Amino acid sequence: MTTRDCSSFFTGLGAGICLALVLAPKSGAQVRTGIQEKLDQGRQKLQQTKTAAYQAVEREKEAIAAAASAGRQAYREATGRTTAAL
Secondary structure, eight states: OOHHHHHHHHHHHHHHHHHHHHHOOOOHHHHHHHHHHHHHHHHHHHHHHHHHHHHHHHHHHHHHHHHHHHHHHHHHHHHTOOOSOO
16 A cells, blocks of 8 residues: 555545544434423423413403393394393
């Protein structure tokens, strides 16, 4: 093997080692930490979505109750009934 061949071999070996270090997969602890962070983010997003859904339902319940009340009042006025039995 010539000096040039040895030089090329070690240059390629060094480049391979550098790439392996840069592209190596994460350690088990890093993977677990990453999974835990993603789960926490998912839980937080789910909680936000749940809160928004509950708030939307409450707003709609209030709107329906107001519409029902207005309908009862309009019926009373149209029929001349003043009792609250409806």
